[in-house]
Amino acid sequence: MRAKITYTVTAAVLVVYFVLVGSRGVLLIQHGTPITVAFGLSVLVLPFIGVWFLWKSTRFVTKANALAAELEAEGGLPVDELVRTPSGRIDRDSADAVFVKRKAETEAAPGDWRCWFRLAVAYHDARDTPRARKAMQRAIALHEGKPVQAETV
Structure with missing residues (x-):
């Protein structure tokens, strides 16, 4: 809010x-x-x-x-399994580990907008905003049924 x-x-x-x-x-x-x-x-x-x-x-x-x-x-939102520092920031190694898992899920199902959404969240958590935005745009396009070019994760 x-x-x-x-x-x-x-x-x-x-x-x-x-x-x-x-x-x-x-x-x-x-x-x-x-x-x-x-x-x-x-x-x-x-x-x-x-x-x-x-x-x-x-x-x-x-x-x-x-x-x-x-x-x-x-019930498909990604679970927050990230380790945080005492100040509340996301631990980089933890974000990278979750990213690897989300990337593998997306590579296994490249046409599923849900996987791309979760990958966008993982990119964001790993502080890669440009790729997070691009992954979210792809999730939106897939959800709307728009054609998307084959792209690597």
């Missing part, structure tokens, strides 16, 4: 920022000189890129959360 609130607050702050930046771009365009119009148009591009990125990220998070809820309903 805390993560949802944080995400919502961050998204709201970004939207306010996009509006402020966009208004500055409009003011520059209204000034009317060739340089200010060029700068104004350039400034207006930034909020559009930001809104697009925020939209894509929100869709990704929503779909990943839906997969997590479905997997939880099936």
Whole structure:
């Protein structure tokens, strides 16, 4: 719940920022000189890129959360078997051991979105965010029945 609130607050702050930046771009365009119009148009591009990125990220998070809820309903969420340091951080060797197990499961069933979901969690626990995101995107695509290219784990 805390993560949802944080995400919502961050998204709201970004939207306010996009509006402020966009208004500055409009003011520059209204000034009317060739340089200010060029700068104004350039400034207006930034909020559009930001809104697009925020939209894509929100869709990704929503779909990943839906997969997590479905997997939880099936009783298939990965069990937290990780060793933690006294401060609460995940022990690297423990995360690597779980990752090896999840990788083997995914290699055995490469068309199962559930395996890819659990692999994404293992990548995240091993602090490999880019691969975690890619594995989660694959889980989402498989769940939605979209064609995916054969890829190594």
